[in-house]
Amino acid sequence: MLRKERIFLFLVLLLAVIRGSSYIFIKNIIDSQSPFEIIFFRFFLTGIILLIFYIKEFKSLNYYDLIFGLLAGIFLFSAFAFQTYGLKYTTVSKQSFLTSLYIVIIPLLDFIFFKNKIKKNVIALFVLILVGLLFISFKDFKNFEFSLNFGDILTILCALGFALNILLFSKIKKFNINIINITIIQMLAIGILAFIFQIIFEKKVINFSMSFSLIYLILICTMLNFTIQNISQKYVPAHIIMFLLILWG
Template sequence: MNMNKKNAEFLMLTVALAWGCSYLMMKVGLDIISPFNLIALRFGIAFVCLALIFLPRFRELTSVALGKGILMGVLIFLIFACLSIGVDKTAASTAAFLASTTVIIVPILECCLKRILPNKSIVFSVLLVIVGLYLLTVKDTITLDEGAVYCLFTALFYAIYIIILDRIAKKENTLLISIIQLGVDSLLGVLFMLCFETPTLPQTTVQWGAILGLGIFCSAYGFLIQPIAQRYTSSERIGLIFSLEPLFAAIISFIFLHEILDIKGYIGATLIFSGVVYSQLKNKNKKDIATTDIRSKDIAT
C-alpha cells in the first residue's frame, strides 16, 4: 500500500472506529468477566498476534527499548484498568465522551510542565468540557458517579501516556515498544486477576467474539497502525480524527445496547465534543500561522 497523508488519516479513522466499538465489546465482555480478567485476555491476545507476526524484528530489541516498553505497558494497564471499571459502572457512550477529554488534559499538563499559563482557547475548551461533564454525569446531587470518576482517571492516565511517549519513543523502534507494552499490560492483568478476581473464560459465542474483537481489532490493529500512521500526518489531525471516537461509541451503543441519554445528557455530550474539537482546531490554526510566519521570514531573507 502506497502510504501518504490521505491513506494514513483513513487508517487512523478505522482505528477511531475500532476504539469506538471497543466500549460495546467491553460491555459485552464485562457481563461475565471481571475487569482485570478482561485486560489479561484482551491484551494477551493482542500481544501473541503481533509477537508472532513480527517475531524476527525482536532481534533488534535493545535494553533501552525494553525498559521503555515496560514503562508504557504500566501506563497502558492503568488506562485500561480504569476504563474497564468505568465502563462496567456507567453507560458505554458516557464512558467514551469522558475518556475523550484526554485531548483537553494533554495541553493542560504541558502547560504545567513548561510552567506557562494556558492560552484562551484551552481555557474556553476546558470550561465547555466542565459544563458538559456536569450535564452528562451529575444527577440529583453535585457529585460524579463512580464510573465517571474512573473514566476521568482514564483520560488523565492516557494524557500522561501521550506526553511520555512523545518524549521517549522518538529514537527507538516504536513497533517493538508497542508490542512489549501489550505484553506487560496482559501480565499485569493476570497478576491483578489472580490477586483480586476469579479467573473466568467467555461462555458464549458472542462473548468470545467480543474478547477476540477487543484483542485483534481494537488492540493489536489499533496499536500497530497508530505509530505507523502518525509518521505521515500531524498530531493535530490525529487528535481531530480521534475526537470522532465517542460519536462512534454513542451511535453503536444506541444501536446495539439501546442506550439513550436524557436531554441534559445529550447537551452535555455535545459540549464535551465541542470542547475537544475546538481545542484541536485552534491548536491546528496556531500551528499553521506559525508555519506561515516562518516561511515568510525565510522568503524575506
C-alpha cells in the same frame, strides 16, 4: 502534507470509529468475564500475535524499546483497568464522553512537565468539555444536585492514563526506537499486569473462554488499533490524533 502523512491521517480517522465500537463490545462481556480477564486476553494475545509476525524485528530490541515499552504498558494498563471497571458502574455514553477528557489533559501535562504553552483553542475546548460534564452530571438542575458516581471517577482516571500514553509516544521520536518492538513490549506488559492483578484482586485464575465480542476486541480494537496508532504518531502530530480520536470517544 506528505502522502504518508495523509494515509496515516485517514487511518487515525478509522481508529476513531473502531475505538467507539469497543465500548459496546466490552459492555457485552463485562457481566460474564472480570475486567482483568478482558484486559489480559486483549493485550497479552495481541502481544503474542505481533511477536509471531515480527519475531525477526523483535530480535533487534534495545534498551530504549524496552524502557519505553514498559512505561507505555503501565500507562495504558492503568487506562484500561479504570475504563473496564468504570463501565460496570456507569453508562456507555457517559464513559465515552468522560474518556474524551484526555484531549485537555494532554496539553496540561505537556505544560506542567515540558513547559509547552497551552493554545487558546485547547482552553476553549476545555471550557466546552467542562460545560458538557456539568450537563451530564447534574441530577437536578432546579436543586443544583450534582452527581459523579464511582464509575465516572474511574473513567476520569482512565482518561489520565490515555493522556500519559499518547504524550509518551509524542516525545520518543528523537530516541533510537522501533515502534513495533515498543508495541509488543507494551501489549505483553499490560497482559502480564492484568494476570497479576486478576489473581490478587479477583482471587481467581483466568477463565480461558472466547466469544465473538472478545475476539473482536483482541483483533480489531487492540491489535489493529494500537499498532496503527503507535506508528501514526511518527507522522501525525499528537494534538491532531487526539482531536480525531475524540470524535468517537
